[in-house]
Amino acid sequence: MAHTPIKPQELEKEFYKDLHTDLLFLNLGPSHPASHGTLRTFCALDGETIKASVLEIGYLHRGFEKTIEKKTYNQVIPYTDRLNYVSSIMNNVGFSKAVEKMLGIQITDRCIFIRVILSELMRVADHLVCIGANLVDIGALTNFWYLYNQRETIYTILEKLTGARLTNSFTRIGGLYRDLYPGFEGDIKFALKEIEKAIMDVTKLIKKNKIFLERTQDVCAVSKEDAISFGFTGPCLRASGVEYDIRKAHPYYYYDQFDFDIPVGQVGDTYDRMFVRFEEMYQSISLIRQYMKKLPGGPINTDDKRAAMPDKSNTYNNIEGLINHFKLVFEGVEVPAGEIYDSTEVANGELGFYIVSDGSGTPYKVKVRPPCFYIFSAFSDMIEGRMIADAVATLGSLNIIAGELDR
Amino acid sequence: MQDIKKESITIAKIKRFFPESILEVNLADNDDCIIIKKEANVEVLSFLKTDADLLFDGLMDVTCVDYLKHPIKRKERFEVVYQLYSYSKRHKIRIKCPVSVKDTTIKSVSHLWKSANWGERETYDMYGITFVGHENLKRLLTHHEFIGHPLRKDYPTKKRQELSANDSLFDQMDVLLKKKGLK
16 A cells, blocks of 8 residues: 655756755644644654654643642542543543542442443544544545534533533542433434434545545554553554453443443554544444443432432431531542552543542542553654654544643 | 452562562552562563563553652652553553652663653653653653752642743754764
């Protein structure tokens, strides 16, 4: 598939004999519409070929980890929204799950099911945005509208459910903000159908499109070994042919009891990264349908006194309930001293939270392991020797979200 | 209290091959965790990476913890933390190395895993731990004129610094170009 273009130097040897060329230095970013965030790639160019590049990040660094050392565990949840702001509920779930594991709290089945349904919905939204924007970078604008319209459908559901479109803050330690609204099932059914239609439309447009194939196949491929060494996870790792998904390898939230496949690529090029995402959306849609079918009733919050607010009747009529209420409000959920590294499979890969607790209501230290931090560190190696246009197409397929990259 | 977990093969092997490097083995927490001397970090980690039974081919994260204000007092102020994962064997372990405030150096493992490159740079930026042998130990998330290390517990949350000049990045570019024979 790949072919090296014939250089003009080879065609007109006489003309180029005395012509001395220098490397040209160019900044791609930090503020550039094709860079999907504030990322700076400093390139040394020979013609349009990138000979070497240096990356600079940190333009969106806002001290996430420093700030939350002064917040209670429940107050951290709105901050996690701003990590990967395209699929914020998945970050909420990741953080809550880590803290609950530290506390040893068993959350209710209904809570687990709702968390999974929303997470998978967010995964679809994240992939829709990633693929849509990536196709715009390649010049296929029409697809962007097909996909973005469906992302709107998802966000409308979330708006109805959580009150916010982007920064949902939906989970709490030990439960959720609120239960599903009546009519949620119908909305989901409608949305999933629309999403499937949109994906079909887009794949029909691009699957046999020669321009698309030439722009993506064999472009910036990452080998299995490199992907592992760079700490790749998620769709980018699976595109390189490594069958690793936390939902399968270390199942949580009943993922092992439901039927889904892990799509795996072959060469790890832009094309593979994109089509792994396409396939993952189908798997997520199927998962949402399966979880919806078995959605149990019951409460959404745990009754564990360490994390859950007592009933209002208990607070007003019972001294223990009153104390419990005030302790939770003033001091927060008190997590026993110790540490944990807990990870969930989010849209971009492995989102890990390393939490050190000193026994108080605020975390002593939280380190986030954002998936795209380690993926982006490979970008410099990936684009070396490629054209600028390839670098842009590749950056889109890595789905770098500056919010979680810089924290 | 839950009963103590069975010792994993990783911990058994480290105990067998590096008995004098181990400071503490922690099985009580949720994951396996072992604290080793910082002088032995490269030997232990490269053993973990290459041993046929263990094959920790992925370094998922590097960070550090500053225990200055922790209620449980420790001998050394810092602890560098490595989260290892084996993609092929599907097991994980956490390795920690205590580092004192007087000598904040530790050997770099960036030659073992490529992910250590940025992981160590971020740790240096945030905690001021110097990774000896790292090719390009430069600030990553904060500005290049920034003074201090923000995630240390004695760095005030509300401190402000005025930072202006752009980083030309030519210091890194020159090294790269020389390496490739373009300069």
